[in-house]
Amino acid sequence: MSELPDTARPAIAHGMRLQWEPAQEAHVLLYPEGMVKLNGSAGAILSRCDGVRTLAGIVADLERTYGATDIAADVRAFVALALARRWLELRA
Amino acid sequence: MTHAASAASVTARGVGPPLWLLLELTYRCPLHCVFCYNPTEFARTGPELPTADWIRVLREARALGAVQLGLSGGEPLEREDLETIVAEAHLLGYYTNLITSGVGMTAARIAALKAAGLDHIQLSFQDSSRQLNDFLSSTRTFELKATVAALIRAHDYPMVLNVVLHRLNIDHVGEILDMAERLGAQYVELANTQYYGWAWLNRQQLLPSRAQLERAEAVTQRFRERVAGRMQVYFVVPDYFERRPKACMNGLGSVFLGIAPDGTAMPCHAARMLPGLELPSVRSMDIRAIWYDSEAFNRFRGEAWMKEPCRSCPERVKDHGGCRCQAYLLTGDATNTDPVCDLSPHHHLVTDAVARAARSAPAAARGEHVLVFRDHRTSIAVVPGEPRRT
Numbered sequence: 001m002s003e004l005p006d007t008a009r010p011a012i013a014h015g016m017r018l019q020w021e022p023a024q025e026a027h028v029l030l031y032p033e034g035m036v037k038l039n040g041s042a043g044a045i046l047s048r049c050d051g052v053r054t055l056a057g058i059v060a061d062l063e064r065t066y067g068a069t070d071i072a073a074d075v076r077a078f079v080a081l082a083l084a085r086r087w088l089e090l091r092a
Numbered sequence: 093m094t095h096a097a098s099a100a101s102v103t104a105r106g107v108g109p110p111l112w113l114l115l116e117l118t119y120r121c122p123l124h125c126v127f128c129y130n131p132t133e134f135a136r137t138g139p140e141l142p143t144a145d146w147i148r149v150l151r152e153a154r155a156l157g158a159v160q161l162g163l164s165g166g167e168p169l170e171r172e173d174l175e176t177i178v179a180e181a182h183l184l185g186y187y188t189n190l191i192t193s194g195v196g197m198t199a200a201r202i203a204a205l206k207a208a209g210l211d212h213i214q215l216s217f218q219d220s221s222r223q224l225n226d227f228l229s230s231t232r233t234f235e236l237k238a239t240v241a242a243l244i245r246a247h248d249y250p251m252v253l254n255v256v257l258h259r260l261n262i263d264h265v266g267e268i269l270d271m272a273e274r275l276g277a278q279y280v281e282l283a284n285t286q287y288y289g290w291a292w293l294n295r296q297q298l299l300p301s302r303a304q305l306e307r308a309e310a311v312t313q314r315f316r317e318r319v320a321g322r323m324q325v326y327f328v329v330p331d332y333f334e335r336r337p338k339a340c341m342n343g344l345g346s347v348f349l350g351i352a353p354d355g356t357a358m359p360c361h362a363a364r365m366l367p368g369l370e371l372p373s374v375r376s377m378d379i380r381a382i383w384y385d386s387e388a389f390n391r392f393r394g395e396a397w398m399k400e401p402c403r404s405c406p407e408r409v410k411d412h413g414g415c416r417c418q419a420y421l422l423t424g425d426a427t428n429t430d431p432v433c434d435l436s437p438h439h440h441l442v443t444d445a446v447a448r449a450a451r452s453a454p455a456a457a458r459g460e461h462v463l464v465f466r467d468h469r470t471s472i473a474v475v476p477g478e479p480r481r482t
Contacts, residue, residue, distance in 0.1 A: 023157025030187035032212040
């Protein structure tokens with residue numbers, strides 16, 4: 001698989017919906033007749049995938065928000081996984 | 093598709109919210125399918141809930157955490173307020189799934205449903221004629237489905253087809269899949285008939301043979317390889333051919349809440365048949381009380397109700413003893429192990445049914461067994477949920 005460029009703009013895939021569910025205290029990803037409950041970091045990453053922000057921008061925002069460093073590789077790996085599962089798609 | 097049950101891990105401890113809400117808006121249906129899971133006594137149930145009650149149900153369930161919404165029936169397009177219900181559900185934050193035969197779908201209605209915020213349409217494929225032999229050659233049916241499929245694609249919905257399989261059509265699974273491909277389907281669910289309601293009445297005529305099943309699976313696998321990357325095909329094996337039961341509803345009262353047209357609240361689609369289970373009505377009880385407090389929704393939670401061999405079985409946490417309705421239909425006692433399980437002392441009831449159906453196939457082909465079609469007049473006449481041993 002080719003490496004995701006820093007300029008990639010991931011977005012929630014067509015037909016999927018991401019939303020915060022107070023009853024589950026989690027972000028969930030909704031799709032036809034199904035649902036994935038996301039853990040905290042997955043929710044934090046996916047909620048920033050709006051098709052406008054770049055991968056580099058998402059990493060920077062997460063580092064700022066959570067006071068974290070060295071998370072780029074983890075974020076990239078999760079975005080790749082979410083693309084493979086068709087939770088995300090890339091916008092031009 | 094992956095069913096809402098996949099979300100069950102959310103509720104592994106204690107009683108979680110009813111994440112999956114199914115509204116059976118009406119029992120009215122222009123079709124007469126012999127495999128319908130609706131109760132055979134549907135024509136004797138009370139009047140349908142008015143719009144305002146459906147909206148109240150949506151609000152109360154959403155407040156508890158319901159998020160996946162199925163709209164079915166009967167044929168939900170028979171309800172003229174479907175668009176109003178979808179619009180309210182969308183505003184409340186549900187992911188809305190319409191489960192329809194497509195009969196009654198028009199360009200105007202699909203545009204209105206899209207505008208109301210409908211997220212997804214599952215188009216099911218049945219034979220609308222009484223000539224099951226016409227299943228594939230019925231031009232009218234194909235043209236209707238093709239028209240609705242085109243509308244679905246034109247409104248930018250994923251094209252999801254559901255086909256119910258049984259002895260009389262399972263040998264045509266290759267043609268069915270080719271048709272699905274021509275319709276532009278992205279997802280196809282080949283769901284073998286489950287034997288409840290009308291399908292239970294017709295079980296002996298609908299159960300396929302093991303050889304039929306194996307051929308159909310092989311054809312499906314070859315098709316999958318050919319369309320890999322373009323189409324996804326799910327093949328749901330009829331549980332009569334399994335040795336372990338399905339984790340029905342992930343356990344009753346775990347994630348699923350169904351509301352029948354008359355407002356009866358159900359922990360599974362078929363629960364109306366269970367004797368002694370007094371199902372609450374949304375007409376007289378709110379959703380919170382129904383879900384958390386009613387005796388009917390608590391009856392089969394946890395494991396206290398289980399008998400042997402489930403009670404001491406390590407797999408009970410996985411399959412919750414299988415299906416209560418199947419246990420009742422086959423053994424007469426809803427607290428028995430689902431006889432699909434080969435550890436059940438009643439497992440022979442399942443294997444006998446399969447063997448009997450295989451023996452009766454030639455007679456059925458000669459038309460000596462009569463199929464019972466789902467219609468109003470028959471529904472008035474049949475005895476509800478009565479186990480039938482032919």
